Amino acid sequence: MINDSELILNADGSIYHLNLKPEDIADTIIFVGDPDRVPEVSKYFDDIEIRKGKREFITHTGHVNGKRLTVISTGIGTDNIDIVLNELDALLNFDFETRNLKSEIKSLDIIRIGTSGSIQGNIAMGTILASEYAIGFDTLMQYYQKPYNSKELEIQEAVIEKFHDLTFKPYVAHASERLLKKFAHDIPKGVTMTAPGFYGPQGRNLRSQNTYPHLIKQANTFKVNGYQITNLEMETAGIYALSNMLGHHAISINAILASRVNETFASNPKEIVDKAIRMVLDRL
Known part of the structure; x- marks a missing residue:
């Protein structure tokens, strides 16, 4: 089990910086730097089921032609990428209830x-x-x-x-x-x-x-x-x-x-x- 200082969760069970829960993200994720560019992508979605944000990290999840898709703003620089990619990986591959790594490790498709x-x-x-x-x-x-x-x-x-x-x-x-x-x-x-x-x-x-x-x-x-x-x-x-x-x-x-x-x-x-x-x- 990973400790609280390594995998930091908010009071509502969302991950610390991104303010997201595991069910909030799709397996295919578009990265944009600018938070204002998120709606410039999601305006082409057929529907938007999730709109969440914290700091520069804005997330929209919806569907395009039946495919579930997430777009998230990373902000500028690889220091922010360090946060976004590690937290997305945690959302996908950790059980937040037990704080254990899942037995089956999955992968994301990420398009910047x-x-x-x-x-x-x-x-x-x-x-x-x-x-x-x-x-x-x-x-x-x-x-x-x-x-x-x-x-x-x-x-x-x-x-x-x-x-x-x-x-x-x-x-x-x-x-x-x-x-x-x-x-x-x-x-x-x-x-x-x-x-x-x-x-x-x-x-x-x-x-x-x-x-x-x-x-x-x-x-x-x-x-x-x-x-x-x-x-x-x-x-x-x-x-x-x-x-x-x-x-x-x-x-x-x-x-x-x-x-x-x-x-x-x-x-x-x-x-x-x-x-x-x-x-x-x-x-x-």
């Missing part, structure tokens, strides 16, 4: 629909791109032990060599092959760089002096066995790494709104994000 910036000049704004691999330039996975396959180790070794001035060790994780085939069979795929912030950690400089001033240029020129870093955002590597570790299936669908190479930003971001949402829902 998020915004991103390209760091390759040939990726146009408005592109919908799936992350085949993600590289974490944050430190979340310094606290966990995840299994690595040979391709992940190969990419990680090349990243460490390329970004040799980093004082931390980037990690690498992969998308679910099944979800790539289902949701990304006909769209571009790439390697996503996940940063722990929006300004300095993504090479932006307003009034700061950055420790790694050439980060974007290094990322733009990174290559290993046909792979290159295609885009930059703030959650995907954490989602993939924790999903790999816990046995869930995950894919990140990126709406490209900015070009860090051409220094431009899309004039129609809402339309691009809506295009990504409708594409995912059509392929469920």
Whole structure:
């Protein structure tokens, strides 16, 4: 039995941060960062049976063409992903009455629909791109032990060599092959760089002096066995790494709104994000 300080429940029996009970979630979950984007997804549901929220974590559960589906806002960053993914896993795989792990461990299908910036000049704004691999330039996975396959180790070794001035060790994780085939069979795929912030950690400089001033240029020129870093955002590597570790299936669908190479930003971001949402829902 797991103790109270490890699996923290609210007075009504819901899990601490998400404010959800096991019956509130579906086996397929869409992640969005922005709480305001949750209704932009659920407006396409046939019905909404659950509306709950706490802090930045807003959840709607309903049905699309007879399939039960949950959309949840994670907020920004892999620190929030740590909370959301661990608590969703607990909702699925722990008996909250006995506080014991269930005898049968289940897995979730997790689809992130998020915004991103390209760091390759040939990726146009408005592109919908799936992350085949993600590289974490944050430190979340310094606290966990995840299994690595040979391709992940190969990419990680090349990243460490390329970004040799980093004082931390980037990690690498992969998308679910099944979800790539289902949701990304006909769209571009790439390697996503996940940063722990929006300004300095993504090479932006307003009034700061950055420790790694050439980060974007290094990322733009990174290559290993046909792979290159295609885009930059703030959650995907954490989602993939924790999903790999816990046995869930995950894919990140990126709406490209900015070009860090051409220094431009899309004039129609809402339309691009809506295009990504409708594409995912059509392929469920």
